[in-house]
Amino acid sequence: MAVKKLLPEEAPKPSFVFSLRVPAPFDFRLTVRKPAGWHWAVPTELFEKDTLFTAARLTNQRLIGLKLRGGRTVEVAAYSKRTLDEAEKTELIDRVRLGLGLDEDIEGFYALAEKDSLIETLKNDLYGMRVGLAGDVFERALLAICLQMVPMQRSNQMMGCLIEKYGENVTADGRLVRYWPAAGRLAAVDPEDMGRACKLGYRAKFINQTAAVLAAGFPDILELKAMSPQAALARLRTLPGIGPYSAQIVSPHMGFPLDIWSARIFHEVMFGSTPKEPRKVIAKVEEAAKRRWGNYLWHVFVYLLHDLPALSKRYKITKLV
DNA sequence: GCGTCCAGGTCTACC
DNA sequence: GGTAGACCTGGACGC
Secondary structure: OOOOOOOOOHHHOOEEEEEOOOOOOOOOHHHOOOOOOOOOHHHHHHHHEEEEEEEOOOOOOOOOEEEEEEEEEEEEEEOOOOOOHHHHHHHOOOOOHHHHHOOOOOHHHHHHHHHHHHHHHHHHHHOOOOOOOOHHHHHHHHHHHOOOOOOHHHHHHHHHHHHHHHHEEEEOOOEEEEEEEOOHHHHHHHHHHHHHHHHHOOOOHHHHHHHHHHHHHHOOHHHHHHHOOOHHHHOOOOOOOHHHHHHHHHHOOOOOOOOOOHHHHHHHHHHHHOOOOOOHHHHHHHHHHHHHHHHHHHOOOOHHHHHHHOOOOOOOOOOOO
16 A cells, blocks of 8 residues: 655654663564564555554544664654654653563463463464554454454455545655544544445444544543553443454553454364354354453453464464455 | 455444 | 344455
């Protein structure tokens, strides 16, 4: 999509530079460029030579171009037309910290490998991959709503269209990245027009209404992180179109967002059989997973879904779509 | 080529 | 409180 390289003389200098030392174990590439192809902040971001060119939108709606260069210490350069003030710098640092999963208890997750062969496999295959959570509530809500009731291919079509038609351009060291639309932009769009343009179906109304709620004032991702997991989920579920599944996708707390696709995979891995009606085994899978992995459900979820090609050699896993 | 089914949920009306 | 049915769309599938 809309990512292109500008000529060197056009590339601006960063307006803010900082570095983050990430505790071991940490693999930068696996963290920002996950094996199954999940984006870090936006599908249009660019990754080349251990460097990620992407963006972040601050709470005051300023869009900042970002260049992250990896290693144990991640060098971050922020690009903006005007200088960032101290509050904006602090917020940006906090957002990148959250995105890189600096505060995750990855050691605790790996400790499960001593008694759990599945975790041992995941640890060995994806050692150093931190889950992280980049992007704010609206970006993640768009992702969650576009995931509902459609195969991944259709989700990508809808998200791509929203970004292309309503998104914004930002540059990061000369790379042009098209970023997610702002909530205020989609709140002002006629949901019928948006639905027709991007083939969103009933989701158009949810996106428009959620955009309006967020544009009017709602806790950002860092504020939700400061809440208890239960309080954050409850607050997110007040958004139109955000139910129990989507709230866990959006929440900065580690959840276990089982849908019928992931429930089927977990059932196959945990119980060795393919459920005829995956929707009906979600509660059973969730209960068993909680007993087996406790506080590390989200890590297991992300690791397992990114290690499916390797796991499919050991477990009977239904072909992906 | 055409008809049918259903997919990485949520909401609402009804009991 | 729980449950069935509606909701958009397009790709897969059977014929």
